[in-house]
Amino acid sequence: MATINVSKKYTVKEKTYLPAILIGMKITMKRFLQGFLLRKHDTILYPEKKRDYSDRFRGMHFISVDKNKTENCTACYLCETVCPAECIHIVADERDEDQNPYGVKKEKKPVSFDIDSLRCCFCGFCEEACPKDAIKLSTNYELAVSSREEAIYDLDHLKREMNGRSEK
Ligand code: SF4
Ligand code: SF4
Numbered sequence: 577m578a579t580i581n582v583s584k585k586y587t588v589k590e591k592t593y594l595p596a597i598l599i600g601m602k603i604t605m606k607r608f609l610q611g612f613l614l615r616k617h618d619t620i621l622y623p624e625k626k627r628d629y630s631d632r633f634r635g636m637h638f639i640s641v642d643k644n645k646t647e648n649c650t651a652c653y654l655c656e657t658v659c660p661a662e663c664i665h666i667v668a669d670e671r672d673e674d675q676n677p678y679g680v681k682k683e684k685k686p687v688s689f690d691i692d693s694l695r696c697c698f699c700g701f702c703e704e705a706c707p708k709d710a711i712k713l714s715t716n717y718e719l720a721v722s723s724r725e726e727a728i729y730d731l732d733h734l735k736r737e738m739n740g741r742s743e744k
Contacts, residue, residue, distance in 0.1 A: 667689075
């Protein structure tokens with residue numbers, strides 16, 4: 577059976593890699609001069625400087641509160657039901673009338689509300705399902721934790737005064 581020789585004969589220039597090295601050095605020098613003389617950087621000094629993300633960015637969850645710092649959540653379980661990652665766990669109880677933000681008798685409240693952020697895929701379904709605009713995904717992208725337990729957000733961690741999707 578005939579064989580095809582596909583090996584290529586390299587020129588001296590190609591063997592010394594000179595053109596490729598010079599092109600690489602030209603790009604390096606261009607970036608260096610842009611940064612050094614024009615102060616034009618593609619990177620930022622995080623965490624001193626932070627990027628502004630789009631309002632549509634879906635980061636850390638929060639539960640909004642009213643002016644009395646009572647959570648707007650009425651423990652209806654819609655977010656828990658719709659969550660594809662099954663990472664929301666709510667325990668409900670009856671709310672005291674004087675704590676009722678909607679003036680409705682027999683309103684419910686969450687006794688505990690946990691979100692396992694390591695299971696969450698940040699799809700935003702919980703936010704869309706919530707009839708009280710209580711659960712939202714903020715633009716906070718700083719989610720680093722040092723243990724698995726810290727990644728489970730409880731009600732105290734989630735309750736925030738918010739302005740839209742940003743913390744006040
Ligand atoms: S963003 Fe999606 S996966 Fe995360 S808690 Fe909400 S519904 Fe569940
Ligand atoms: S956060 Fe919204 S959807 Fe979830 S239980 Fe509370 S009121 Fe219902």
